[in-house]
Amino acid sequence: MGAEYPRVHADQSASFRLKAPDAQKVVLDIMATKYDMAKGADGFWTARTKPLVPGFHYYQLWVDGVSMNDPGSETFFGVGRQFSGIEIPEKGVDFYDAKDVPHGDIRAHWYYSRITGQWRRCFVYAPAGYDTSVNKRYPVLYLQHGGGEDERGWPMQGRVNFIMDNLLAAHKAVPMIVVMDRGYATRAGDSEAATLAPPRPAQDTAAARQAMAARFAERMKVFEDVVISELIPMIDSTYRTLSDKNHRAIAGLSMGGMQAFSIGLNHLDKFTWIGGFSGAGNPFSGQPFNPATDYNGVLKDADEFNKKVKLVWVGIGTAEPEQMYRGVHGFHESLEKAGIRHVYWESPGTSHEWQTWRRDLYDFAPRLFRD
Amino acid sequence: MGAEYPRVHADQSASFRLKAPDAQKVVLDIMATKYDMAKGADGFWTARTKPLVPGFHYYQLWVDGVSMNDPGSETFFGVGRQFSGIEIPEKGVDFYDAKDVPHGDIRAHWYYSRITGQWRRCFVYAPAGYDTSVNKRYPVLYLQHGGGEDERGWPMQGRVNFIMDNLLAAHKAVPMIVVMDRGYATRAGDSEAATLAPPRPAQDTAAARQAMAARFAERMKVFEDVVISELIPMIDSTYRTLSDKNHRAIAGLSMGGMQAFSIGLNHLDKFTWIGGFSGAGNPFSGQPFNPATDYNGVLKDADEFNKKVKLVWVGIGTAEPEQMYRGVHGFHESLEKAGIRHVYWESPGTSHEWQTWRRDLYDFAPRLFRD
Numbered sequence: 001m002g003a004e005y006p007r008v009h010a011d012q013s014a015s016f017r018l019k020a021p022d023a024q025k026v027v028l029d030i031m032a033t034k035y036d037m038a039k040g041a042d043g044f045w046t047a048r049t050k051p052l053v054p055g056f057h058y059y060q061l062w063v064d065g066v067s068m069n070d071p072g073s074e075t076f077f078g079v080g081r082q083f084s085g086i087e088i089p090e091k092g093v094d095f096y097d098a099k100d101v102p103h104g105d106i107r108a109h110w111y112y113s114r115i116t117g118q119w120r121r122c123f124v125y126a127p128a129g130y131d132t133s134v135n136k137r138y139p140v141l142y143l144q145h146g147g148g149e150d151e152r153g154w155p156m157q158g159r160v161n162f163i164m165d166n167l168l169a170a171h172k173a174v175p176m177i178v179v180m181d182r183g184y185a186t187r188a189g190d191s192e193a194a195t196l197a198p199p200r201p202a203q204d205t206a207a208a209r210q211a212m213a214a215r216f217a218e219r220m221k222v223f224e225d226v227v228i229s230e231l232i233p234m235i236d237s238t239y240r241t242l243s244d245k246n247h248r249a250i251a252g253l254s255m256g257g258m259q260a261f262s263i264g265l266n267h268l269d270k271f272t273w274i275g276g277f278s279g280a281g282n283p284f285s286g287q288p289f290n291p292a293t294d295y296n297g298v299l300k301d302a303d304e305f306n307k308k309v310k311l312v313w314v315g316i317g318t319a320e321p322e323q324m325y326r327g328v329h330g331f332h333e334s335l336e337k338a339g340i341r342h343v344y345w346e347s348p349g350t351s352h353e354w355q356t357w358r359r360d361l362y363d364f365a366p367r368l369f370r371d
Numbered sequence: 372m373g374a375e376y377p378r379v380h381a382d383q384s385a386s387f388r389l390k391a392p393d394a395q396k397v398v399l400d401i402m403a404t405k406y407d408m409a410k411g412a413d414g415f416w417t418a419r420t421k422p423l424v425p426g427f428h429y430y431q432l433w434v435d436g437v438s439m440n441d442p443g444s445e446t447f448f449g450v451g452r453q454f455s456g457i458e459i460p461e462k463g464v465d466f467y468d469a470k471d472v473p474h475g476d477i478r479a480h481w482y483y484s485r486i487t488g489q490w491r492r493c494f495v496y497a498p499a500g501y502d503t504s505v506n507k508r509y510p511v512l513y514l515q516h517g518g519g520e521d522e523r524g525w526p527m528q529g530r531v532n533f534i535m536d537n538l539l540a541a542h543k544a545v546p547m548i549v550v551m552d553r554g555y556a557t558r559a560g561d562s563e564a565a566t567l568a569p570p571r572p573a574q575d576t577a578a579a580r581q582a583m584a585a586r587f588a589e590r591m592k593v594f595e596d597v598v599i600s601e602l603i604p605m606i607d608s609t610y611r612t613l614s615d616k617n618h619r620a621i622a623g624l625s626m627g628g629m630q631a632f633s634i635g636l637n638h639l640d641k642f643t644w645i646g647g648f649s650g651a652g653n654p655f656s657g658q659p660f661n662p663a664t665d666y667n668g669v670l671k672d673a674d675e676f677n678k679k680v681k682l683v684w685v686g687i688g689t690a691e692p693e694q695m696y697r698g699v700h701g702f703h704e705s706l707e708k709a710g711i712r713h714v715y716w717e718s719p720g721t722s723h724e725w726q727t728w729r730r731d732l733y734d735f736a737p738r739l740f741r742d
Contacts, residue, residue: 018437019437020435020436020437021436022395022435022436022437023435023436023437024393024395024435063434063435063437063439064391064393064394064395064434064435065391065392065393065394066389066390066391066393066394066434066439067442068434068437068439068440069439069440069446069453071438071452071453072452074453075440075446075453081442081443082440082442082445082446082453098481098483098490100483103480103481103482105478105479105480105495106478106479107476107477107478107479107497108476108477108478108479108526108532109474109476110469110474110532111474112469112471119469124476126478131502131609131610134505155479161479161481238502239502
């Protein structure tokens with residue numbers, strides 16, 4: 001934003017600064033690394049990171065043990081609250097930048113959900129030309145954020161509009177509408193705040209973990225009901241959509257990937273294009289994925305599945321935490337073994353972060369709605 | 372958001388909480404009042420305010436002398452950065468709430484500005500029915516945020532969409548498009564970051580103040596050029612607008628009000644409806660307003676002006692800081708004395724805050740585009 005701090009250097013390291021003359025200790029916390037900041041005579045604390053992998057990184061400052069946002073940077077809803085973020089450019093890569101091409105717009109829609117008893121906001125990307133091609137109908141991609149983020153994730157951190165604008169201008173993708181809903185839902189009357197995953201159990205016992213998993217699965221079911229019974233009908237009646245199953249896709253990242261597989265595979269009458277970005281198709285039961293029985297057995301007969309489903313897309317960053325990499329890679333192997341046709345894609349050198357998911361979308365979207 | 376803290380009580384006081392076991396001192400800072408927070412044995416600091424006037428209030432927490440956002444609440448771009456905000460409901464008042472009426476949407480548009488050499492984002496409210504009434508053309512209100520805020524102010528803090536939805540559903544206003552642009556601009560090549568007002572002079576001398584005022588005036592001129600030469604043509608070519616002067620309005624709050632008068636009065640061939648919400652028509656010269664000479668003398672001949680201009684609207688909150696109240700009220704008196712027909716409106720009991728400006732819009736918008 002042209003601000004002096006935070007500042008990204010040519011070697012992709014970044015410098016941060018905070019004025020805190022009375023603080024005892026200030027720590028910069030970025031990409032799972034903590035840097036002790038040094039206090040200058042002027043009361044400013046500063047730190048410079050090692051070179052950082054390109055992309056968008058959440059970060060926080062710890063001031064005397066309290067996590068705070070950097071007043072010098074923009075904040076983004078992630079990790080369950082507004083959080084500081086910084087963008088490290090990737091040399092020679094501009095597929096997610098604003099360029100001199102026709103631009104679509106992102107529309108904020110509010111709709112009332114009877115299921116949750118609440119007003120919900122979703123964002124809708126309408127491609128350039130949508131308003132002038134008044135007789136044209138468009139396929140729709142439903143695209144979900146990850147756990148701890150919300151419907152602002154793809155428009156803000158993900159830069160979904162610039163990615164789609166650039167793909168469309170290069171004729172690399174079919175013009176489509178992209179719908180980004182809020183991935184949280186609880187039933188009307190449920191007193192639990194639905195902004196995030198269910199609260200962690202006070203005691204970490206097997207029974208408590210199971211109860212929490214059950215609560216999570218129940219919420220995911222409520223969200224599925226919202227998507228199927230409220231969101232899709234609202235979108236199909238508000239936008240000029242192609243509303244058959246061959247023109248509707250669902251994808252998401254992390255938790256949103258799990259949701260995409262769950263909602264997609266449970267409703268193959270509504271979706272035939274499904275993608276998971278760093279989010280495997282493990283069911284919410286917490287049990288290992290079993291293609292023969294999971295998702296009501298729709299994967300059991302691979303030939304039939306492969307005929308019916310146009311695309312299954314699975315992606316993961318090579319630098320993601322071991323457990324995530326293993327989960328998604330294992331899902332891919334299970335699909336392979338079961339004879340389920342799918343695309344498996346790895347983002348080189350990136351972790352469980354937005355750079356992975358931007359690249360995922362850039363590979364995934366061009367494959368959609370082709371015959 | 373259903374969160375436990377911050378919590379608004381029945382008497383309109385609010386309780387705040389922050390976990391900071393290692394902090395020495397935590398202060399809640401809201402509505403120009405500082406509350407020392409009390410530390411509990413559990414490491415949580417808490418405070419409860421006195422009853423607060425209804426509306427949206429920015430607030431901050433001072434932790435060992437550092438201003439930080441409350442992790443328990445949403446943040447809003449204000450005061451030059453992301454800032455915590457809390458909403459105190461006003462009993463019996465729902466004109467800015469989401470209600471069961473047809474909803475318009477808010478669209479994020481990116482456009483390249485040759486004047487500034489940068490991509491700019493503006494938000495556009497399209498009323499319900501815009502997409503289906505494909506032969507209908509709409510008048511346009513250009514609506515600006517205040518200093519320290521940005522184009523997100525009206526959509527987020529201001530709730531412009533709900534105000535317009537409710538007015539339109541009640542047939543109290545003419546369906547219109549509302550455009551909210553970023554009120555900052557510097558010329559291409561200018562190295563000064565244009566996110567905010569120019570930096571304060573290091574030394575507070577008369578000469579330094581004058582130089583800063585000149586810099587501010589120059590920036591305002593750049594913004595005027597962007598609006599006239601880039602924004603309006605972009606909107607008129609992108610949306611189904613009525614593009615004559617009698618179907619174009621400009622208004623804004625605080626700094627945005629000054630911009631509205633300046634841009635509006637300097638371009639009466641483009642605007643005939645002008646409003647200032649807590650922002651007077653004082654020119655950027657820093658000199659007292661003089662209807663006989665300011666704005667190229669367009670106010671000199673009151674009869675001619677009154678024939679040409681459809682609406683001049685001036686508003687202020689009764690609880691605003693004395694200097695602001697006097698400035699806006701004095702502007703109103705000058706107009707009165709000069710015989711300039713205008714509406715002067717006071718928001719009872721509210722200060723230089725969003726509740727004033729929501730009420731302003733609610734009074735202003737229904738007057739627009741009437742014959």
